[in-house]
Amino acid sequence: MNNAPLLSSGGIIFMGIYLGSLILIGFLGRIKRKEDSLSDFYLAGRNMGFFVLFLTLYATQYSGNTIVGYAGRAYREGYTVLVTVAFMMSVIGGYLLFAPKLYRLSRKLKFITVGDYIQHRYNSRVLTVIAVILLILALGNFILTNLKAIGHIVEASTGGQIPFVYGVLALSLIMVIYETLGGLRSVAWTDVIQGVILLLGCALIFIAIEYQYGGLTKTAEYFVTTNPQTWAPPTWEEKRLWLSTLLIVLFGISIYPQAIQRIYAAKDERTLKRSLQVMVFMPLVTTFFIVVIGIVGSTQMPGLSRDGSEQITLILLSDIAKNIPGIELVIILFITAAVAAIMSTVDSALLAISSLFTQDLYRPLKPNSSQHHLTYMGKLFSWVIMAVMAYLAIQLPQTIWRLMEIKLEILCQVAPAILLGLNIKNLHKRAVLSGLIVGVIVTFTIMFGDWEGILESDRPWGFHAGLWGLAANLATIGIVSILLNSGTSSRTKMLRD
């Protein structure tokens, strides 16, 4: 690709300074470490204050897709994309269901990963290992698709001067360096910068576009005369899909292992509670702004292809730059915000996978390992995982975007083990394990089975395959629990008689 670069030389220098500062923060994180232990490396010594915790939760939850993908979708689909505002909020509702209890338990029992909770609650290695492998698979394809996205952004930003492959390799290297230098402490501090850039970027672009194009009121006038069907409310099928999306995000994103890692890392309950209370409003100043930009863009630059619509924000900013001098700074900020959003997502997912490997898969095999050895292995896993992911991101075809879709569908199947485990007494490990297996089988069968002539899509009746899997998962848990309880009652009665 040798198109005109989106970033000027000044912009590339700004980006270079930003990336250099991340390495510096990695070193600072290393200097500030308290001890050579998994708890210090993966949970920043369980001492994260409000400012850092809030911004790291924020930066981690919003990926590059938020600022690039949602604007494009809003351009193509109009107001129905407002569902993205609701579903980013629904995640916090998910935390409400388990964070208060899980945080308290994590303090008492020194959990490092979500696998620690599952192992403690059910005392089943099989269940823990299956759940952890599913979580790793989900996070792995998340990293893979985000690395591909970041490679394309670097290539487009530099007009092909830095090719896709070098972009992926360079940024993967930077991420794994600062991550292994300081663990969660470094990742969270870089998230602070990334979160601020993301928030500033969204707000400034929104203001610039409102100022230049007259915002939604003018857009409304345009739509009423030229494109009245845009005003139509969603159809019944779309409404069901809307509900399905809310549910799958609520159960899927809220149990992101990297989010749970941050719940464990909070300094105290008050800090965690406050962070979540503010987080719930953040879609209004992030996702909402981006959706409005996409909608306004569809009136100002109509007729773009799907690929073109994904760049609507940049196209609008370039257009505004003709009239407002100095707007180039906002373009630089936007591209940096997109890179920052992706990096904060990838580094957090990488750290979470590394912790799952070390604590839940490796440590049980080497129970007598010292904390120093385990931390060393955790860092080694990070390098290996990042190398594999970068290689796959470069080698695999673009069609792997399909993988991205299965992330939440898989995560949903692990949710009952956490949510029900925390809230229902006497939940048996066999019931949860059976539910998990059935849920995964149902999900994958719907998604990848040959249903031609039977099902119209992989979202039967407008609901995601993962939700059908979750329903089967819960039904299985219920049935197996009843069978186990009746079996126990019969044995008790026999013994009594």
Next chain:
Amino acid sequence: MTVPWFFTDFNGAIVLGFPLWAIYSLCMTVLYAVIIALLLGRYWKVLADENDSEENSL
């Protein structure tokens, strides 16, 4: 509650540049956020204490 279930057709009403069903959805979304924030504030301790399943026998 954020899904605009009851809106089946566009009736011409525009509020702040949005069709009425979109405004309904946005208002419900904000209401949802307020409720979650309040629940987090008021019931955190209750949610953390209630039915502590940590001691569950399996």
